[in-house]
Structure formats: structure tokens, C-alpha cells
Amino acid sequence: MVSAEGVRKRFLRHEVLKGITLEVQRSEVMCLLGPSGSGKSTFLRCINHLETIDAGRLSVDGELVGYRESAGKLHELRESEIAGKRAEIGMVFQHFNLFPHMTALENVIEAPIRVQKVDKSEVLQRATELLERVGLADKVGGYPAQLSGGQQQRVAIARALAMKPKLMLFDEPTSALDPELVGDVLDVMRQLAADGMTMIVVTHEMGFAREVGDTLVFMDDGVVVETGSPREVLSAPRHERTKTFLAKVL
Amino acid sequence: MSSQDATGTPTPAGRPEDIKAVPVRHPGRWISAAIVVVLVATLVRSVAINPNFGWGVVGQYFFSSRVLNGLAVTLELTAIAMVVGIVLGVLLAVMRLSPNPLVASASWAYIWFFRGTPVLVQLLFWNFFSALYPTISLGVPFGGPGFIHANANSLITPFAAAILGLGLNEGAYMAEIVRAGIISVNEGQTEAAQSLGMTRLQTMRRIVLPQAMRVIIPPTGNETISMLKTTSLVSVIAYAELLYSVQLIYSANYRTIPLLLVASIWYLIVTTVLSIGQYYIERYYGRGASRNVRLTPMQRLRQGLLIRHDKGAL
Ligand SMILES: Nc1ncnc2c1ncn2[C@@H]1O[C@H](COP(=O)(O)OP(=O)(O)O)[C@@H](O)[C@H]1O
Ligand SMILES: [Mg+2]
Numbered sequence: 001m002v003s004a005e006g007v008r009k010r011f012l013r014h015e016v017l018k019g020i021t022l023e024v025q026r027s028e029v030m031c032l033l034g035p036s037g038s039g040k041s042t043f044l045r046c047i048n049h050l051e052t053i054d055a056g057r058l059s060v061d062g063e064l065v066g067y068r069e070s071a072g073k074l075h076e077l078r079e080s081e082i083a084g085k086r087a088e089i090g091m092v093f094q095h096f097n098l099f100p101h102m103t104a105l106e107n108v109i110e111a112p113i114r115v116q117k118v119d120k121s122e123v124l125q126r127a128t129e130l131l132e133r134v135g136l137a138d139k140v141g142g143y144p145a146q147l148s149g150g151q152q153q154r155v156a157i158a159r160a161l162a163m164k165p166k167l168m169l170f171d172e173p174t175s176a177l178d179p180e181l182v183g184d185v186l187d188v189m190r191q192l193a194a195d196g197m198t199m200i201v202v203t204h205e206m207g208f209a210r211e212v213g214d215t216l217v218f219m220d221d222g223v224v225v226e227t228g229s230p231r232e233v234l235s236a237p238r239h240e241r242t243k244t245f246l247a248k249v250l
Numbered sequence: 251m252s253s254q255d256a257t258g259t260p261t262p263a264g265r266p267e268d269i270k271a272v273p274v275r276h277p278g279r280w281i282s283a284a285i286v287v288v289l290v291a292t293l294v295r296s297v298a299i300n301p302n303f304g305w306g307v308v309g310q311y312f313f314s315s316r317v318l319n320g321l322a323v324t325l326e327l328t329a330i331a332m333v334v335g336i337v338l339g340v341l342l343a344v345m346r347l348s349p350n351p352l353v354a355s356a357s358w359a360y361i362w363f364f365r366g367t368p369v370l371v372q373l374l375f376w377n378f379f380s381a382l383y384p385t386i387s388l389g390v391p392f393g394g395p396g397f398i399h400a401n402a403n404s405l406i407t408p409f410a411a412a413i414l415g416l417g418l419n420e421g422a423y424m425a426e427i428v429r430a431g432i433i434s435v436n437e438g439q440t441e442a443a444q445s446l447g448m449t450r451l452q453t454m455r456r457i458v459l460p461q462a463m464r465v466i467i468p469p470t471g472n473e474t475i476s477m478l479k480t481t482s483l484v485s486v487i488a489y490a491e492l493l494y495s496v497q498l499i500y501s502a503n504y505r506t507i508p509l510l511l512v513a514s515i516w517y518l519i520v521t522t523v524l525s526i527g528q529y530y531i532e533r534y535y536g537r538g539a540s541r542n543v544r545l546t547p548m549q550r551l552r553q554g555l556l557i558r559h560d561k562g563a564l
Contacts, residue, residue, distance in 0.1 A: 048445055079449060087447025097442035101460050101535075111446035114456060156442075163446060 001026045001167055001198045002047060006056035009042055016042050018222035019056065024200060024215075029193045031209040031230060032202045034219035035245055040202045043219070044169045047200070048089045049082050060089065061166060087115050090160030094172040096152040098144040104131060104155045105140045108162045116163065123162070130158040134188050150181030154188055161192075168192065170201040204249055210234055218242045304508035311499065311512050320495025321516050327412055327481040327491055332474050334417030339424025344454065346429055357425065364422035370483050373415035377487040379406045408489040416484070420477060427469045431462030463535040471528035475521045482513075492516060 002024040009017040016039045024030050032040050045051045046058060049066045058065045066082060067074040077085070099107050108127040112118045118126075131140055134154035144152050153173055160168060170189065174182040186208050193199060193212045203209060209216055209230045216230040218239075226233055226242045234250075237243045297303060311317055345357035364372070375382075380402035389396030406414070435458050443453040485494035496509040533546065 050441055050444060083444070083447045083449050085447075086445055089445070091442075091445035093438060093442065095438055097436075097438040099439065099442070099457055099461075110456065111443075111448060114452055115447040159446070 001028070002058075002060055002200065004043075004056065004058050007043070007046060007053050007058050008055040009039070009046060009051060010054050016222050017046070017053070020219075020222075020224055022217060022224060022227065024198060026198055027196045028214045029199045029201065029212055031213035031216045032200060032219060033204070033209065033216060033245075034225075038219045039222045040219055041171050044091070044171050044200065044202060047167075047169060048086045048091055060085070083115070087111070087163055088166050090157075090163060090165035090168040092153070092156050092160055092168070092170045092173045094175050096144070096149070096156045096176075098152055098156055098159070100144050103141050103143055104136060104147070104158075107144070107155055108159045111159070112162050127158070127162055130161055131155070133191075134158050135184065148181060149177045150184050153177065153185045157185070157188055157192075166198065168197055168199045170199065170203070172202050172204070174203065174205060206234060206250060218245065220245070302507060303511065304505055307505045307508035308511050308515070311496075311509060312515070314499075316495050316499060317492070317512055317516070320490055320492040320513075321520075323490060323495075324478065324481050324492040325520070327416065327484060328474065328478045330413055331416035331420055331481070332477055334413065335420025335424045335473070335477075336470070338417070338421025339426075339428045340459075342421060342425035343428035343432060346425065347432060361422045361425055364419050365426075369415060369419045369480060370486065372419055373411065373483055373487060376406060376411035376414045377408065379411070408484075408487050411487055412481075412484045412489050412491075416477065416480065420473065423473060424470070427466055427473070428462070431464075431466035432458055434465045435461045460535070464532075467528070467532050467535055471524065471531070474528075475524050478520055478524065479517060 002022075004020050004022050007017055007020040008015065020039075020043055022030075032043070034040050042051060046053050047060060047065065052066055063085070064074070065085070066077055068077060068081075069075075098104075099110065102110065105124075105127055108130060109120075109123045112123045112126065113120060128137075128140065131137060134157055136151060136154055136158070139147060139151060139155070142151075144155070147155065157173075173189070174185050177185065182205070186205060189199070189201070189208070190212050201208075201213070213230040215227060216233045217224055218226040218233060218237075218241075220241050226237065226239050233242065234246065237246055298305075342357045342360060345353050346361075348354050348357075383402050386400050386402050386405055387396035388398040432454075439457050439461065440453055443457045448456065481491050482493040484491050485497060488494065490498065492513050496513045500506045500509040530546070
């Protein structure tokens with residue numbers, strides 16, 4: 001579903017991604033782990049073209065991100081084409097980024113109506129079902145400021161799911177939450193994984209990674225240091241850097 | 251913690267009684283209030299009995315058709331100039347934030363010019379525009395064939411000069427207000443919208459601008475009130491708005507002060523109405539910004555009466 005080959009990204013003179021190569025299969029849950037500043041968020045943002053990559057190849061579902069290839073040449077995509085690609089990839093942020101001037105329901109129906117131009121009654125039904133699924137049937141009319149962090153994050157997940165994405169990106173979805181609220185959000189993600197969603201999850205929740213993750217990738221300083229099944233990597237890390245990091249977070 | 255030990259004395263229901271305490275006395279407040287009352291009473295009395303204010307004349311002209319016509323023109327000028335200013339302002343603000351440096355600097359230059367010269371001078375310039383360009387043509391640039399030719403004198407009427415002068419100037423100020431509003435919106439909002447597949451235009455219209463409104467509305471209300479008064483400058487190009495209308499009247503009957511009072515009172519009435527409107531618009535755009543919905547003054551009054559009623563019943 002996602003394939004990266006030697007992906008590089010530079011901000012001015014600071015190289016943040018120094019050749020990332022990895023592969024995510026359909027219905028796979030990949031957990032991304034690594035110290036702060038190692039480039040995890042940047043990599044996720046490259047996948048839905050919120051950042052453009054400087055070198056390497058990055059493709060989603062067999063199509064290059066941001067470019068069309070014809071006769072051996074890369075052509076930049078137009079804004080509407082990029083937007084169309086993004087619509088197929090859901091993204092969940094550390095700080096939720098709900099639209100504060102809209103109710104929970106309005107947050108969920110906004111993009112299906114404006115971007116996918118789906119019929120309003122159909123969207124409303126879809127949104128109500130999704131909010132029910134994430135356990136917020138009673139918060140439909142609440143504004144984000146009236147919801148707890150955990151509730152906001154679940155609305156954010158419902159908002160992303162309303163676009164029927166083929167891939168979900170989670171950037172530390174529980175890092176900004178009080179400990180007792182983390183469980184509800186992880187439950188929703190666990191259910192999503194069980195339903196067969198392809199997911200890339202940046203997280204420091206080792207329990208979740210071990211239980212739900214199919215692969216675990218450890219990144220440090222813009223490179224992939226170690227890849228393997230979560231059980232292997234967490235219990236028997238092969239690299240020194242992985243060991244040091246795990247010793248700190250476990 | 252049990253409900254009992256907070257303020258002692260448990261009621262039969264197990265809930266502590268509401269606190270009844272003797273309030274602190276504030277003698278200073280009473281003294282200052284007395285001074286203010288005396289000063290205001292003196293002022294009101296002097297204004298009421300000084301014949302130079304000519305309250306009779308004020309009453310006589312307050313609803314005269316010439317004054318009311320002037321008021322209508324003032325309101326019309328304010329409304330149109332503000333619409334021009336806001337539309338231009340949004341356009342210039344978005345241009346100013348454009349990734350294209352040429353577009354951004356064009357906006358910068360516009361704002362620099364129109365903020366840097368007095369609006370009175372700009373009004374005079376537009377009024378004498380025909381001296382600068384006697385004919386205005388629409389056609390191919392750089393001396394190509396023209397399609398439409400017009401006499402500048404007949405095209406730029408005093409009304410057009412007023413709207414151009416006030417509106418183009420206002421656009422520069424509104425641009426800065428709108429820009430401040432746009433950059434006040436968290437970048438995460440744009441990212442979230444884009445990750446949902448919204449285009450730049452959709453993101454601006456649906457996500458960023460509605461949130462920027464909370465920052466944009468209060469100064470825009472001030473600009474509108476300020477514009478209402480700035481329209482009086484149009485009197486210099488002899489266009490009969492409120493001030494020029496009363497000037498015409500007092501230049502004939504020499505009752506200068508009463509007629510200036512007529513204009514002032516009308517300006518006050520309209521600014522008051524505008525302030526009330528601004529309150530409700532701010533409230534609308536503030537929704538979702540805090541946990542509590544702010545009540546309108548009427549709702550607060552009703553709630554206050556209800557609470558008092560409840561207390562009486564206890
Ligand atoms: N827009 C940007 N401009 C400049 N530097 C950036 C930008 N975004 C991220 N960086 C830098 O890239 C590095 C990696 O950031 P990030 O991908 O957010 O790391 P992580 O998510 O692993 O903590 C950091 O050093 C950060 O300062
Ligand atoms: Mg990060």
C-alpha cells in the first residue's frame with residue numbers, strides 16, 4: 001500500500017529524512033517508533049504530500065505521491081489532483097486539529113460534502129454511524145471545546161474515516177491525552193485494525209504496538225535503524241540505538 | 251472528602267448551607283459616586299439652561315427632510331465604502347500571504363501607499379481626477395486600440411470620488427485586519443483541512459476565514475464606526491452627506507451650534523446602533539470558542555430575574 005525507497009527530505013540545510021526505505025502491505029498495521037526529532041512526523045506528512053520529498057520514490061497504492069510519471073519524466077500534479085489523493089488518506093494528529101467553529105457532526109460531514117460531494121442525507125447517516133462507533137453518539141452536537149481530549153481525538157478519527165480512506169496515518173494520537181483517556185482512543189484504533197484498515201501509527205504506546213502492530217519500525221536521526229515484528233524488536237532489539245531508546249521508554 | 255466538613259454545619263439533607271456573610275463596606279465607593287453625580291448634574295444643568303445650545307432649533311431641524319437626506323447619504327456612503335473596503339481587504343490579505351512574491355509585494359505596495367497618505371488628500375485627488383486624466387479608455391494596454399472612451403468628469407462624479415476615496419483607503423486598513431485574523435488561526439487547521447482533501451480555496455473559505463472572523467470582527471466594527479464619521483470629510487468635495495447638509499442649513503440661518511448638535515446626535519445614534527449590531531455579530535462568530543455560550547443582555551436580564559424569583563420562593 002505504501003512503498004518508500006530512499007526517501008530524503010531537507011529543511012534548508014538540515015536533512016531530516018536521510019533515505020527511508022520501507023514497505024507497508026494492505027491491511028498491515030505498522031508502528032513507527034523513535035526519539036523526538038527523528039523525522040517520524042515528517043515522514044508521515046510526506047506520505048500525504050503535506051511535505052514534498054527531495055529525493056527517492058514514495059508511492060501509495062502503486063501511484064507516486066505528488067507526481068505523474070510519463071515517458072520516464074516526472075510531472076508535478078496539479079493542486080486539485082494532490083487534494084484528490086489526500087482525500088483517500090486519513091490523518092490523525094497529536095493535537096486533534098478539530099475545526100473549533102463546527103460541532104462534532106459538522107466536523108465529520110464537512111469533507112465528504114465539500115470534497116467528495118456526497119449527498120447530504122447519506123453523509124449524515126454515515127457520520128452518525130461513525131460517531132456511534134467511536135462511542136460518541138451523545139456528543140454529536142457538541143463543539144470541540146466542550147469535549148475532553150479523548151473525545152476530541154475520537155471525533156478526529158471519525159472525521160478521517162468519513163472519507164472512507166484506504167490508508168490511515170496516526171501521528172502520536174494519544175500523546176496529548178490524560179492517561180485515563182488513552183484507552184478509549186486505542187480501543188477505537190484496535191477495532192479499526194481488526195476491520196482490516198491499513199495503518200501507520202507513530203506511537204509510544206508499547207502495549208498497543210505489541211498487541212496490534214504487524215511490524216515495528218525504529219527510526220533515529222532520519223534513518224530506519226531496525227524493522228521487525230513488534231515482539232522481536234521490543235524484547236530482543238538487535239541495534240544499540242534501539243536498546244538505548246527502549247531502555248528509556250519502557 | 252465528605253460534603254459535611256467543607257463549611258461545617260450540615261443541613262438535614264447532609265449538604266452545607268449556603269454561605270451568609272456580612273459583606274465588606276466600601277465607603278470610598280460611595281464618596282466617589284457622590285462626586286460623579288454632582289459633576290454630571292452640574293453639566294446637564296448647564297447644557298439644559300444655556301440658551302446658546304438652542305435646543306429649540308435642534309428639535310426643529312432634527313427630523314427636517316434635508317437633515318434626513320444627509321443622514322441617508324452618510325449611511326449609504328458608509329455601507330458602500332465598507333463593502334468595497336472589506337472585499338478589497340480580503341483580496342489584499344490573501345495576496346499578501348501568497349507564495350508568489352510579485353503578488354505579495356503588489357499588495358504590500360498598495361497598503362503602503364493608501365495607508366501612508368491622508369484620506370482627505372485621497373478624496374481631493376479623486377475629485378480632481380479629471381485634471382490628471384481627462385479621458386478614461388478601456389482597451390489594449392501600451393497604446394493599443396481602445397474600445398470604450400469616457401469623459402473622466404462625467405465618470406467620476408462626486409459620489410464616485412467619495413466611494414473611491416473612502417473605499418480604496420479602507421481596503422488598505424482592512425487588509426491588515428484580515429491578515430492578522432488569518433495568521434491568528436493555528437496552522438494545524440490548514441493541515442487538517444488539506445489532509446481531508448480540501449483545496450487551498452476551500453480551506454480558506456470554510457476553515458480559516460470563519461475562525462479568523464473572531465479576530466477580524468471587533469476591529470471591523472471599529473472601522474465601520476470610524477468610517478461613519480470619516481464620511482464627514484466628503485463635505486470638502488461638496489457632496490451633501492450629513493455634515494455638509496447641516497453646513498448648508500447653518501450657512502443660511504447662522505444657527506451653527508444647534509445644527510452641529512443635530513449632526514452630532516445623529517452620529518451618536520447611529521454609532522450606538524452599530525455597536526449593538528457588532529455585539530451580536532461577535533457573539534455569533536465566537537461560538538465554539540469557549541465552553542460556555544455567552545448570554546445576550548436580554549437573556550442575562552431574564553436569568554437574573556428568574557434567580558431572584560427562585561430566591562424569593564425559598
Ligand atoms: N517545517 C519545518 N521547517 C524546518 N524544520 C523542520 C520542519 N518540520 C520539522 N523540522 C525539523 O525536522 C526534524 C524532525 O522533525 P519531526 O519529523 O517532527 O520529528 P518527530 O516527529 O520524529 O519528533 C526536527 O529537527 C524538526 O525541527
Ligand atoms: Mg512528531
